[in-house]
Amino acid sequence: MKKRKKARRRMLFSAAAAFLAAFALVMAVYKLPEAERSLFYPEKYSGYVEMYSQSNGLDKYFVYAIIKTESGFDPAAESDVGARGLMQIMEDSFDWVKYRMELSDDTEYSDMYDPEKNIEYGTYLLRLLFEEYGDEKTVAAAYHTGRGNVNKWLSDSRYSKDGKRLSDVPSSATGHYVDKVMKAYENYISLYSASIEKGGISFHFDIKKE
Helix, strand or coil, X not given: CHHHHHHHHHHHHHHHHHHHHHHHHHHHHHXXXXXXXXXXXXXXXXXXXXXXXXXXXXXXXXXXXXXXXXXXXXXXXXXXXXXXCCCCECHHHXXXXXXXXXXXXXXXXXXXXXXXXXXXXHHHHHHHHHHHHCCXXXXXXXXXXXXXXXXXHHCCCCXXXXXXXXXXXXXXXXXXXXHHHHHHHHHXXXXXXXXXXXXXXXXXXXXXXX
């Protein structure tokens, strides 16, 4: 009888230890994406990004992907060709966007170092590009290389099957940029949409998605 009790206690102890180990493993895996988000895929300037994404009909995760790729969330960033701020706005793009927005304020190109102004102008630029092209890859290409090059590529059947969307990007630099944006965009969706679904006792099922 005593042997049976000891054996039963050992079984219970082993089961409890196995449960705790499994729980600790699940929690460790569950917390990993949060660390990854904060380190590699942050949602900095979320108030501005969400406000201007919504007002321009954009997916905020696409905007985050552009900012991450363009400046790494550095509002003081300036490229070799003079692009400024979080979304790396060029001066001719700034002038075009301000004209299309029909603004009568005193915003100047130097204000593109200001996070809110940069995101306001950058998201409106993305809005105009989406209205013209419609899909993320073509929009990302136009954001990087300009509408002139993209329109030229769209008219070439080697790079566009329908004349509306790019099926191939002939520029290696722009192609690399588009790949980086789309990878970041996919990761933002995967990481943050999964965190929304993780609730209660069902959270561990979503880990398989990541």
